[in-house]
Amino acid sequence: MQxxxxxxxxxxILLLIIQGISSxxxxxxxxxxxxxxxxxxxxxxxxxxTSSFVNPSVVLEKDFNxxxxxxxxxxxxVVPNNIVTKKLLLKFNIRNATxxxxxxxxxxxxxxxxxxxxxxxxxxxxxxxxxxxxxSDSIGYxxxxxxxxxxxxxxxxxxxxxxxxxxxxxxxxxxxxxNSFIAEIRTxxxxxxxxxxxxxxxxxxxxxxxxxxxxxxxxxxxxxxSAYALFLGVMLLTxxxxxxxxxxxxxFLESYLDFILMNIGIIFYMVFMKIFLETKSKYPFLxxxxxxxxxxxxxxxxxxxxxxxxTNNYVFQNLIETITKLLLLLMIIIFLVYSFKFWKDKLLRYxxxxxxxxxxxxxxxxxxxxxxxxxxxxxxxxxSSLFYYELGLFLELVFFLTALNHKNNKRIIEQTxxxxxLKAQNKLQEYEKEIAVYKAQQEERQRIxxxxxxxxxxxxxxxxxxxxxxxxxxxxxxxxxxxKISSSADDVLNKMNAIIWSMDSGNDTLDNLISYxxxxxxxxxxxxxxxxxxxxxxxxxxxxxxxxxxxxxxLSLKETLNNVLKHSDASELSITxxxxxxxxxxxxxxxxxxxxxxxxxxGNGLKNIAKRMxxxxxxxxxxxxxxxxxxxxxxx
Numbered sequence: 097m098q099x100x101x102x103x104x105x106x107x108x109i110l111l112l113i114i115q116g117i118s119s120x121x122x123x124x125x126x127x128x129x130x131x132x133x134x135x136x137x138x139x140x141x142x143x144x145x146t147s148s149f150v151n152p153s154v155v156l157e158k159d160f161n162x163x164x165x166x167x168x169x170x171x172x173x174v175v176p177n178n179i180v181t182k183k184l185l186l187k188f189n190i191r192n193a194t195x196x197x198x199x200x201x202x203x204x205x206x207x208x209x210x211x212x213x214x215x216x217x218x219x220x221x222x223x224x225x226x227x228x229x230x231x232s233d234s235i236g237y238x239x240x241x242x243x244x245x246x247x248x249x250x251x252x253x254x255x256x257x258x259x260x261x262x263x264x265x266x267x268x269x270x271x272x273x274x275n276s277f278i279a280e281i282r283t284x285x286x287x288x289x290x291x292x293x294x295x296x297x298x299x300x301x302x303x304x305x306x307x308x309x310x311x312x313x314x315x316x317x318x319x320x321x322s323a324y325a326l327f328l329g330v331m332l333l334t335x336x337x338x339x340x341x342x343x344x345x346x347x348f349l350e351s352y353l354d355f356i357l358m359n360i361g362i363i364f365y366m367v368f369m370k371i372f373l374e375t376k377s378k379y380p381f382l383x384x385x386x387x388x389x390x391x392x393x394x395x396x397x398x399x400x401x402x403x404x405x406x407t408n409n410y411v412f413q414n415l416i417e418t419i420t421k422l423l424l425l426l427m428i429i430i431f432l433v434y435s436f437k438f439w440k441d442k443l444l445r446y447x448x449x450x451x452x453x454x455x456x457x458x459x460x461x462x463x464x465x466x467x468x469x470x471x472x473x474x475x476x477x478x479x480s481s482l483f484y485y486e487l488g489l490f491l492e493l494v495f496f497l498t499a500l501n502h503k504n505n506k507r508i509i510e511q512t513x514x515x516x517x518l519k520a521q522n523k524l525q526e527y528e529k530e531i532a533v534y535k536a537q538q539e540e541r542q543r544i545x546x547x548x549x550x551x552x553x554x555x556x557x558x559x560x561x562x563x564x565x566x567x568x569x570x571x572x573x574x575x576x577x578x579x580k581i582s583s584s585a586d587d588v589l590n591k592m593n594a595i596i597w598s599m600d601s602g603n604d605t606l607d608n609l610i611s612y613x614x615x616x617x618x619x620x621x622x623x624x625x626x627x628x629x630x631x632x633x634x635x636x637x638x639x640x641x642x643x644x645x646x647x648x649x650x651l652s653l654k655e656t657l658n659n660v661l662k663h664s665d666a667s668e669l670s671i672t673x674x675x676x677x678x679x680x681x682x683x684x685x686x687x688x689x690x691x692x693x694x695x696x697x698x699g700n701g702l703k704n705i706a707k708r709m710x711x712x713x714x715x716x717x718x719x720x721x722x723x724x725x726x727x728x729x730x731x732x
Contacts, residue, residue, distance in 0.1 A: 128144060128189065129189040129190060129191040129247055130144055130188065130189065130190050130191070130268065131190075131191055131192075131193050132190050132191070132192055132198055132199075132200040132240075132242065132268060133192055133193055133194045133198050134193075135200065135268055135269070135270050136270060136273065137269070137270055137273045137276060137277050137280075138203070138267050138268065138269040138270065138273075138277045139267060139268050140265060140266070140267050141188055141266050141267065141268055142168070142169050142264070142265060142266060143168065144188055144189070145168070145169065145186045145187060145188040145266060146165035146166060146167050146168070146186075146187045146188075147165060147166060147168070147169050147170065147184065147185060147186050147187070147264075148163050148164060148165045148166065148184075148185040148187075149170075149179055149182045149183070149184055149185070150163060150182060150183045150185060151182060151183070152181060152182065152183055152255070152408065154183060156183075156185070156212075156214065156221060156251070156253050157214075157220075157221050157223075160220075160221055160251070161219060163185065165185070165187050169264045171263075171264060173263065174260065174261060174262065174263055175256060175262040175263065175264065177260060177410055177411050177414045178410075178411050179256075180256045180257075180258060180259075180260075180262060180410040180414075181256070181258075181408050181409070181410050182256075183253060183254065183255055184204075184252075184253075184254040184255075184256065184264065185251060185252065185253060185254070186204065186251070186252040186254065186264075186266055187216075187249060187250070187251050187252075188249075188250055188252075188266070189247065189248070189249050189250075190240065190242065190247065190248055190250060190268070191242065191245075191246065191247035191248070192242035192243065192244060192245060192246050192247070193245065194244060194245075195244045195245065196244055197241060197242070197243055197244060198241070198242055198244075199239055199240065199241040199242075199271050200239075200240050200242075200268050200269065200270065200271065201229065201237040201238065201239055201240070201268070201269040201270075201271055201274055202237065202238045202239075202240055202250070202252065202266070202267075202268060202269075203236060203237050203266070203267045203268070203269050203277075204236075204252060204254050204264070204265075204266045204267075205262075205263055205264055205265040205266065205267075206236070206263070206340060206342060207256065207257035207259055207261065207262050207347065207350060208236065208254050208255060208256060208257065209255045209256070209257050209347060210253070210254065210255035211226075211235075211236070211238050211252065211253075211254055212226070212252070212253040212254075213226075213238050213240065213250055213251070213252055213253075214250070214251040214252075214253065215248050215249070215250060215251075216248070216249035216250070216251060221251060224238070224240065224250075226238060227239035229271075229274055231274070231275065231278065232341065232343060233278055233341060233342040233343065234342075235342055235343065235344070236342030237269070237274070237342075238252075239271070252266070257347050257350060257351050258351045258352075258404060258410050258413060259350050259351050260414055260417075261350075281340055282340055289336040289339060291483055291486060292332050292333070292335070292336035292482065292486060293333075293336060295332065295486050295489070295490055296329045296332055296333045296336070298490070298493065299325045299326075299328060299329035299332075299493075300325075300329060302321070302322070302325045302493065303322045303325045303326055303329070306318040306319070306321045306322035306325065307319070307322050310322070316371060317368050317371040317372045320364045320365075320367045320368035320371065321364070321365070321368045321372075323361075323364040324361050324362070324364040324365040324368060325361075326361075327357050327358075327360045327361030327364065328357075328358070328361040328489070330357055331353075331354050331357035331358055331361065332482075332486065334349050334353075334354070334357075335349065335354060335482065338350075351404070352400075352401075352404050355397075355400060355417055355420075356397055356400070356401075359393045359396065359397050359420070360397075362389075362393060362424065363390050363393050363394070366386040366389050366390050366393075367386075367390065369382070369386055370382075370383055370386050370387070372503075373443070373444075373447075379434075379438075381434060382431070382434065385427060385430060385431070385434075389423075389424075389427055392420075392423065393420070396416055396419075396420045399416050400413060400416045400417065400420075403416060421458075421462070425455060425458060425459070428451050428454060428455045428458075429455065431447075431448075431451055432448055432451055432452055432455070435447060435448040435451075436448065442502055443499050443502055443503055443506075446495050446496070446498045446499035446502060447495065447496065447499050449495045450491065450492040450493075450494070450495030450496050450499070451492060453488055453491035453492055453495070454488040454489065454491070454492040455488075456488065457484045457485060457487050457488025457491070458484075458485060458488050460484040460488075461481045461482070461483075461484040461485040461488070462481075464480070464481030464484060538643075541599040541600070541643065542599070542600060544599060545595075545596040545599040545600050557585075557589065559581065559585045563578050563579075563581045563582035563585060564582060566578050594616075594650065594651075594654070595647075597612060597650075598643055598646050598647030598650065599643060599647075600643075603643070603646065604640055604641055604642060604643055604646065605638065605639065605640060605641065606636055606637065606638075606639040606640075606641050606675070606679065606732070607636045607638070608646075609641060609646050609649070609650070610632060610636055610673055612650065613650065613653060613671070613673070613681070614630055614632060616650075616654070617630060617653075617657060617671055618630070620657055620661075621657075621661070621669065624661060625667060626660065626661060626666055626667060626668070626669050626685075627667060627668050627669065628669045628670075628671065629668075629669070629670050629671070630670075630671045630672075630673070631670065631671070631672040631673065632673050633673065633674070633675055636675065637675065639732055641679075641732070644711075644712065645712045645730065648708040648709070648711060648712045648714075649679070649681070649708075649709070649712065649714065649728060649730055651704075651708060652704075652705045652708045652709055652716065652728055653681060653683070653728060655701050655704060655705050656683050656705065656726045656728070657669075657683070658701070659701060659702075659726075660683065660685050660687065660724070663687075664685050664687025664688060664689075664723065664724055665687050665688050666685035666686050666687030666688075666723060666724075667686060667687075668685065668686040669683070669684070669685045670682075670683070670684045670685075671683055672684070675732075677731065677732060678729050678730060678731050678732060679729070679730045679731075679732055680727065680728070680729045681727070681728040681729075682725065682726070682727050682728075683724075683725070683726040683727075683728075684721075684723060684724070684725045684726075685723045685724050686722060686723045687723045687724060688723075689720040689722075689723055689724050690718060690720060690724050692720075702718065705728075709728060709729075709730070712730060713730070713731060714728065714729055714730035714731070715727075715728075715729045716728055716729075717729075
């Protein structure tokens, strides 16, 4: 039996020996001493430390001997949320192999609110004074000094900042190259910040644009959008400025302020969207969604503030932040689904694409936070979670500007239509006033014409009759004055009839004017030596012509006929009327013509004709051509 089992026994012994050697090698690695004099710039010592997580109430000087340290660092990536409020203890060994005093800076990593170093002296701990470097990131470094050929076991007591990006990467940094070490860390992330600065510049332009729109048009929504861009820009800019900085301001921003700035900005954005989309009247569901979102964000900020300042429960604080971000993503999804129902609405369509880009890149940014180790292996800005969030915001902003341009164009068109409608209404009111005045004038003209006909007409007729009676009684002995009275009465009666005709609005048609001219002309030359002919179109269009135009063109024609009868010595007279776009009346006689060099004897009459035609927008022309040709022309 022994013979048969001896190979198996030898195998077990061999495995135990290998395990022992491995264990010894591991222990010797974590218990080995790091020579600080050999560090040129900085050295990562994660593989040379032992660590332990203890409750914040543990007093290290008293409880040190009861604390168990495990080799290495348990969490290679981001520290879990339930560990953030615990104390981290790191133990490592260093030595000075030179014959001079040597110092080194201990740097545990970013986002540690408390760093206290102890030196192990037998079984007790001696607190090392907190000596900080003279630079802006001083609170993240602690000085350790060793005498010549001295060695020490150092215990670092560390407290995490309340944030979800804590990591454990302890390093020892050469005191003469500290600034180079800090610059190297920052340089690695400068290209990330460059995109942030460019985006913040774009947000600044949006703020100025929104404020200008508010001042010009007093559109309240632009003021809310400028507030959204301001808070968002401040959050991103401060993150870029304080990125990988170890200052009180960067700690405050990372642990608390960035979440508050983000929420305040989004609240202003929701208020803006409520007004911009007119959700209360057009999209009641979106109005309720954004109102609920605003209330939730206010409650989340209050709960987050209480948890941050009045409790030590970071799990709950981080849960509030995570739920808030997930709810915002859910609201974006709800908006996408809802706006898809109104796909024909171009404004909502632009906002749909913008929110879709923001959703996709926000998810990618969230994934970059959760899978930090994977994204850290990606070179350049593509390994930054903030880059994807900013890219989503940028694309959302591009589509928003497109939507804003569409709405402004639509508003301009509506305002133009409204102005045109208002102008049309004003013109209509003016026309109505003019019509009312015109009607009043017509009624007054009608009344005057009736009064003239009834009162003056009957009186003039009575004078003419009495003069005729007197002439018949006196026969050959009739005084000349009686004849003059009769003639004057006839003349006044004719003039009065012409005035009454021109004042009667019922005669305001082209057909009526031509008929009156025809009747008057024939009657005027009836008992004279002048033969009058008229050439009138067979059909006369139903065109309205005002009483003022009728009166002036008739009186001009009457003066022309009077000149022919008194001064031309003509025996033939032709009146031709043509109608197209103008009313053209041409009076031709076969008389002796007109002496344009000696025109005084009937100069006033011609001047009156020219003036009357000018008043109504017409023209007057007189010329010689085997007699006199007078042309009156009026645009219709």
